[in-house]
Amino acid sequence: MDEALELGTYLPQSFASADEQRYLDFLWSAFQTNYEAERYEFASLAFHLLYMSFVSFSIWQIRLAKPEQFAMAMVGFRSDEEGSLMDCESPFKFYDRLKESQIFRFLKLIGCTNQQVGEFAKFVKRRNKIAHPTGTVFFNDRPAIDAEIADMMKEVRNIEAHMQPIIFELYRRFLTERADDELWQFSAPGDEVTANLLHANYMSAADLAFCRTFDIASLQAEPGHVAKQTLHQALIALYPPEEAEAAA
Incomplete structure (x- = not known):
């Protein structure tokens, strides 16, 4: 169970959408309730949906950081799929356009090999077997599901290790676009960080740990350094290292 709960470190800290927050809360509840009741087959289904949600958030971040490369990676899809995938307004909408196994191909944009992509996607095949009536229970005991988790x-x-350059790019872009604090959407730095960094990019505790290590001094020669530093300090104040360590 403890290792399963670690997944929370890699899922968004909070959501702008109440519906998305309720959905993730529901999945966690479904996983924990079934796990504790020893209904491991159903617990595995809930955990798989949490895993696929994590993948969706990662793909969302890749699309934001590398839009041109993302568009090129869609070569081979139908033209209507290409347009609709770029226009998705939420990570949860990706599966309206793609099969689950297809979404993993975008992880090649962060340097993952075909072999690694295959390892990431293998759980979809396992889940599909469980989701159909086969007359067989795949997870009969705790050691079996713990091994799968x-x-x-x-x-x-x-995947998260490969995502570090993406998170740095998104964070640098967030700071650069807010060099003039008069143009911030919110007057309070913390609100600006929450709305336009966390929520817009579906940032997790693990992502924020990368952001905290960003070398803010490297932007000193650029315009608006004071505003950028203010946002960086607000991020650290809102999500200090000890909170991330506790979550992990």
């Missing part, structure tokens, strides 16, 4: 968490950590 450990396998999935290994891939989550692998």
